[in-house]
Amino acid sequence: MTDFDYQPLGRVVFGPGTLDRLGELTAGLxxxxxxxxxxxxxxxxxxPERAARSLREAGLAVFTFMGVKENPTEKEVDAGVxxxxxxxxxxxxxxxxxxxxDCAKGVNFILTNGxxxxxxxGHGKATKPMLPxxxxxxxxxxxxxxxxxxxxxxxxxxxxxxxxxxxxxxRVSILDPELTVSQPKMLGAVTGIDAVAHAVESxxxxxxxxxxxxFSRAAWRHLxxxxxxxxxxxxxxxxxSAMQLGAHFAGMAIENAMxxxxxxxxxxxxxxxxxxxxxxxxLMLPHVIRFNAPAAGHLYADLVGECGRSDGEPASEVLAxxxxxMVKAAGLPxxxxxxxxxxxxxxxxxEEANQQWTARFNPxxxxxxxxxxxYRSAW
Numbered sequence: 001m002t003d004f005d006y007q008p009l010g011r012v013v014f015g016p017g018t019l020d021r022l023g024e025l026t027a028g029l030x031x032x033x034x035x036x037x038x039x040x041x042x043x044x045x046x047x048p049e050r051a052a053r054s055l056r057e058a059g060l061a062v063f064t065f066m067g068v069k070e071n072p073t074e075k076e077v078d079a080g081v082x083x084x085x086x087x088x089x090x091x092x093x094x095x096x097x098x099x100x101x102d103c104a105k106g107v108n109f110i111l112t113n114g115x116x117x118x119x120x121x122g123h124g125k126a127t128k129p130m131l132p133x134x135x136x137x138x139x140x141x142x143x144x145x146x147x148x149x150x151x152x153x154x155x156x157x158x159x160x161x162x163x164x165x166x167x168x169x170x171r172v173s174i175l176d177p178e179l180t181v182s183q184p185k186m187l188g189a190v191t192g193i194d195a196v197a198h199a200v201e202s203x204x205x206x207x208x209x210x211x212x213x214x215f216s217r218a219a220w221r222h223l224x225x226x227x228x229x230x231x232x233x234x235x236x237x238x239x240x241s242a243m244q245l246g247a248h249f250a251g252m253a254i255e256n257a258m259x260x261x262x263x264x265x266x267x268x269x270x271x272x273x274x275x276x277x278x279x280x281x282x283l284m285l286p287h288v289i290r291f292n293a294p295a296a297g298h299l300y301a302d303l304v305g306e307c308g309r310s311d312g313e314p315a316s317e318v319l320a321x322x323x324x325x326m327v328k329a330a331g332l333p334x335x336x337x338x339x340x341x342x343x344x345x346x347x348x349x350x351e352e353a354n355q356q357w358t359a360r361f362n363p364x365x366x367x368x369x370x371x372x373x374x375y376r377s378a379w
Contacts, residue, residue, distance in 0.1 A: 004209040006256060009148060009169040014245065016237060018176040019136060022051055022093065023058025025172050029132040031091025035084045036064045037104040039096040045182040047138055051095045063087040068096060068103045071270065071277070073155040074117050077106035084111050092133040094170070097191065098142030098151070101135050105150035105168045108133060117152045120163035135170035138179040140230075140243035141191025141278065143198060143251020145173040158271030162357060175248055177241040185231060189330035190278025192227045192243060196326065197281045198250035199223060200289070200319070201260040203303060204296040205361040212257035215249045217306065222246030224307050224322075228329045261366050262288040264356035265374060268349045275339050282327040283336060286320035287377045293317075295364035336379045346375045 013021060026034060034055055038048040043066075052062045065080045084092070084107060094104035106117055113126045120126060135145035144151075149164035180188070202208065203216035223246035229239040265288065266280035275283075289300065293316035301315035307322070324334065333339050341349075350372040353359065359366055 002209040004211050004256065006211045007166070009146065009166070009255065010171045010173060012173045012175065012248070014175040016176060016178045016241070018174050019047075019050055019179060020054055022134065022136065022174060023054040023056070023060065025174065026055060026091065026093060026134050027058045027060060029091060029134070029171055031060060031132055033061045033087060033089045034063070034091045034093050035080070035087070035089040035107065036062055037068060037080055037092060037094045037096075037100055037107065038064065038066055039068045039100050040066045042096055042138060047179055048095055051093065051136065055093065063089060068100045070099050071153045071160070072099050072103040072106065073153045075155065076103050077110060077117060077152060080104070080107040081110045089131070091131050093136065094133065095136045095138065097137065097139040098144040101137065101142065101144035102150045102152060104133060104135070106152050106163070108168055109150065109163060109165070117161055117163055118154070120165065121161045123164035124166075126165040126167055130165070130167040132171045134172045134174065136174045136176070136179070137244070137247075139183055139187065139191040140180050140240070140247040141194045143195065143247045143254065145170055146248050146251030147255045159352075159355070160267055173248070175244050177237060177244045180240050180244055181235055181237070185234065186331070188230055188234070189332060190276050190282070191247070192223070192230065192278075193282040193327060193330060193332065194278040195219070195243070195247035195250050196223050196227065196323065197262055197285050198254055198259065199246070200285065200303065200323070201262055202250065202253035202257045204292065204299045204363045205258045205260050206363060207258040207361050209257065212253045215253035215256065219246045219250035219253060220303055220306055222249065227326055231330060258361040259358040260288065260292070260362040261353070261359045261371065261374070264353045264359035265371060267356055268352040269339070269341065271352070272345065272349065273339060273341055279332050279339070282323070282330070282332050283334065283339070283378055284374070286324045287374050289316050289320040289323065290377070291370065291374050292362065292364045299363070336375065341379065343379055346372055346379065349375055
């Protein structure tokens, strides 16, 4: 049994309608002037307005930064810092998907500790206290609200920098499944597939331990039976609740373990072709599972057993096909060719994927040549 040192990051409040408690919970952290970090795409469904209203009703002054973009870079972080400094905020609230969460954490790093995001690549490099913050996810995908890392994209290299510190974690996370009902079907599909990959990769990575395995299993149990259901019946609140909890549990698993080569393969696809992260993940995961089978087959068998499927075949093949079925049900592409990826660029993608930190924690040691073979199997 692997040793672990488990430190819960913060309070988690779950349930339909819990967004209405945002003001109360934020004020309880001693915050009086708050930076609300959010995504402009959410304006049409009213989530930022509801959040701001709850905060103001609790007596807080609210200053909104709505400049978050997908896969935020230092540019978005610096813009948020400028708004925060202008209004002398003493707390941060993030409302949105993983990009809003990551951007908010990035703002917290620079606002309180100065410097640039590359200064915090790794973990524990912030030497000064950070502001209290609250995370309100509006998607069931990244689980960023359960993690102490900000993923910020280097605009020049397109590589994602993982900047982590326990002080950057949200003091409170509000999981309101009603917020996910309004998301477009395609967004639900790509975020759901990402959450599934988080559960699978964290369960088999080399940093897994008893705590992370518990969260990975819980995530899989919530996600696997419900991902197709939320795509077919978007207003099924029970399924939405299960997906949001599953995504959160998967985020907790990552926080206490790591991911693997699937995420390493996905990031260059986003950088070179603009392929949405969840789409790239769904494309690559079945092939990564098959590659990992010699080292992780017994672990995959545990997950297959959780959903009561064996069919007398190797567990890795059963799991790979189950993931592929989810991807197909989501209407996402299943080959790199469908995404316009040229086979001539696969060696470059392999080189870049091999430089991603998550590859080092894959259950089966992986080389650049191995990654090239994985890409070719997906092409």
